[in-house]
Amino acid sequence: MLRMKRIISLAIAAVLSLSLFTGCEKEPEYTKYNGSIWDSFDTIISTVSYHKTEEEYKAFMKYTQERYRYLHELFDIYNSYDGLVNAKTINDNAGIAPVKVEKELFDLIEFSIDWYHKTGGKVNVAMGSVLKIWHDVREYAEYNTPVLPDMEKLQAANQHTSIDSIVLDKENMTVFITDPETSLDLGAVAKGYATEIICAELAEKYPSFAISAGGNVRVNGSPMDERTRWGIGVQNPNVDENYQMIGGNIDLAFLYGNQSLVCSGGYQRFFVHEGERYHHLIDPVTLYPENIYNGVSILCEDSGMADALSTAIFMMEPQKALDFIDTIPDAECMLVLTDGSTMLTDGFKDYLQSCGITSTSPIE
Numbered sequence: 001m002l003r004m005k006r007i008i009s010l011a012i013a014a015v016l017s018l019s020l021f022t023g024c025e026k027e028p029e030y031t032k033y034n035g036s037i038w039d040s041f042d043t044i045i046s047t048v049s050y051h052k053t054e055e056e057y058k059a060f061m062k063y064t065q066e067r068y069r070y071l072h073e074l075f076d077i078y079n080s081y082d083g084l085v086n087a088k089t090i091n092d093n094a095g096i097a098p099v100k101v102e103k104e105l106f107d108l109i110e111f112s113i114d115w116y117h118k119t120g121g122k123v124n125v126a127m128g129s130v131l132k133i134w135h136d137v138r139e140y141a142e143y144n145t146p147v148l149p150d151m152e153k154l155q156a157a158n159q160h161t162s163i164d165s166i167v168l169d170k171e172n173m174t175v176f177i178t179d180p181e182t183s184l185d186l187g188a189v190a191k192g193y194a195t196e197i198i199c200a201e202l203a204e205k206y207p208s209f210a211i212s213a214g215g216n217v218r219v220n221g222s223p224m225d226e227r228t229r230w231g232i233g234v235q236n237p238n239v240d241e242n243y244q245m246i247g248g249n250i251d252l253a254f255l256y257g258n259q260s261l262v263c264s265g266g267y268q269r270f271f272v273h274e275g276e277r278y279h280h281l282i283d284p285v286t287l288y289p290e291n292i293y294n295g296v297s298i299l300c301e302d303s304g305m306a307d308a309l310s311t312a313i314f315m316m317e318p319q320k321a322l323d324f325i326d327t328i329p330d331a332e333c334m335l336v337l338t339d340g341s342t343m344l345t346d347g348f349k350d351y352l353q354s355c356g357i358t359s360t361s362p363i364e
Contacts, residue, residue: 030224138270
């Protein structure tokens with residue numbers, strides 16, 4: 001596909017809502033249900049799905065909630081759970097012994113290492129030692145005067161972020177971190193990867209649904225009523241002097257079939273120090289956040305891949321980001337710069353339609 005890069009005067013951010021695009025009428029065999037899940041991946045997970053009976057909907061929600069909760073615990077680096085070997089278990093055994101893990105966790109780490117190489121190191125799940133320093137600083141800033149991390153400490157921690165420290169044994173399904181001071185942090189890819197797993201499983205039984213897990217949206221099939229496509233609302237990131245989001249215009253990305261729209265933004269998890277915003281996406285080269293974008297949105301089929309791409313592109317200058325996305329088959333990209341201008345691939349533009357409305361709510 002020929003992709004022409006254009007700058008347009010839209011100010012769009014990565015806050016998602018679910019709505020529906022009106023099209024040809026269908027027989028009302030299915031009823032639309034809306035649901036929410038609150039206990040996984042530190043976000044609200046919203047669902048829209050179509051079922052013939054309420055019992056089928058309840059089974060859909062029960063399965064979805066249980067799978068999200070299980071994968072949340074499996075990919076967790078902060079907490080241990082009785083009877084579960086998870087990412088924290090791997091970190092606890094760094095430099096000690098290989099850890100036998102479940103297939104989902106092994107595959108996620110293998111996937112992450114692959115994308116480390118594809119993105120030139122921009123997505124590095126071995127950066128746990130550096131990311132923990134920033135995590136602690138953000139938590140401190142919630143209740144105290146913000147401070148910046150000591151660069152010497154960041155640089156010392158960065159000596160223990162080699163992806164080669166993670167040794168995978170596929171035959172025995174073990175993961176071994178050879179450096180005792182290296183630790184995993186799967187946050188850059190875990191939520192999107194989990195969403196892709198769950199949606200692939202649900203698609204075997206349920207023909208029509210959309211799931212929004214924070215900034216990760218995955219749709220399956222088409223809405224089974226008078227509408228033909230899923231409309232994913234993308235909200236304008238108007239912010240005040242403290243970078244707090246105060247609403248904005250809504251644009252719709254119309255999706256159908258099996259597609260994902262995943263967004264990364266620096267306007268939710270951050271603190272302000274001396275008028276400068278410091279968000280949670282840390283560049284592995286500078287060891288600091290890059291304030292190039294308010295948001296990055298990736299459109300492709302695989303939610304895990306989109307999650308990795310949105311994180312990687314957040315660290316790239318705009319033209320380099322657009323050139324990089326051109327190398328990824330069937331992926332489209334929208335970049336929302338901090339000055340409010342937007343750069344996007346021509347393919348992404350084809351999915352957008354402005355609604356010209358204002359909202360302060362992330363979910364319509």
